[in-house]
Amino acid sequence: MSIKSHLQQLQKLIPHTWLERIQHLHSSLLFRWIVQNGSKPIALSHKSVMVFSPHQDDETFGCGGMIALKREYDIPVIVTFLTDGQGSGNPEQNSQNKIIQIRKQEAVNALEILGVKPSDIHFLEKPDGTLPDLKNEERQQTIKQLAELLMQYQPEEVYVPHRKDCHRDHEATYELVKAAIAQAGITVELLQYPIWLFWRAPLFILLKLPDIAAASYLSIASVQDKKNRAISAYCSQIHSLPSGFIQRFSGSHEIFFKSES
Structure with missing residues (x-):
């Protein structure tokens, strides 16, 4: 049984409210530890950007502050x-x-807010x-679609969900975008944004030291309100997500x- 399967089995044994409290505490501590000890600050670059988001809201949760800062410039x-x-x-259809x-x-x-x-x-x-x-045919078609967008816009930075993000669509997005970059034959700086990683992955089990060594943090204090308003725009979804x-x-x-592109 894989590590992810063990974690899923453990989660089933813990009452839902307690599980959310544990996950909130773990996520908060891990995020704070990485910002304070396990990563380095980065300044906002003026490079053009393409963000790939598996679902409507991942882009805002993961890098809404970066998007807002870039657009202000x-x-x-x-x-x-x-x-x-x-x-x-x-x-029902x-x-x-x-x-x-x-x-x-x-x-x-x-x-639009961002x-x-x-x-x-x-x-x-x-x-x-x-x-x-x-299926292979649709996968190749999807990679081709992504590669065509990359060739059309020629971004200097590409943002994707983390390759270990503990969500199958998120991890698949990373792999599809990596394949599209290779197919497009362009050179970009590839950056991964975590969504579920800190919430679901205990430190050092899925998130290893080499992963942490690749971490950087960006201050978004000046656009924090914009990001929070953008999150609130997803009103059909936020009620179903844990508040923590x-x-x-x-x-x-x-x-x-x-990561290497």
Whole structure:
């Protein structure tokens, strides 16, 4: 049995409220420790950016502050959503379509707060939850779509979820984007943003010392209010997320992990 499977079995044995308290404490302590001891500060670069987000809200949680800071300097930021964000909504087709449209509009609203124009937002609309299981033909088509966007915009920095983010769509996004960068034949700085990693992964079990050594943190204090308002724009989703989970993203720093592109 894998480490992830052991963790999932353990989580089933702990009462839900206690589990959330433990995860909130762990996430907060780990984030604080990495900022204070395990990483180095970085200054905002003036490089153009492309953000790849598996779902509508990951981009704001993970790097909304960076996006807002870049846009205040009129630095190009392109955001691409890979899935339609329907999640585990009502299985009825009409309800699913409604959820997809609601979340798409929420993404547009959130990114408008952060300074990104609708024309700079792309929706690939792959079914939510299917990215790791794409058949080879669809996987290659998806990589080609991503590569075409990369070649069109030629970003200098690319942001993706962490490769160990404890969410199958998130980890699959990392792999798809890596393959697309290789296919596009461009040189970019690849940065990973954590969403579920600190919440679900005990230190030194999934997050190893080499991972931590690649961490940097960016101060987003001047745009903290913008990011929090953008998070609030996802009103159809935030009510279903643990409050402690959301709280972790409301602070004055964002953590990124560098990786080789």
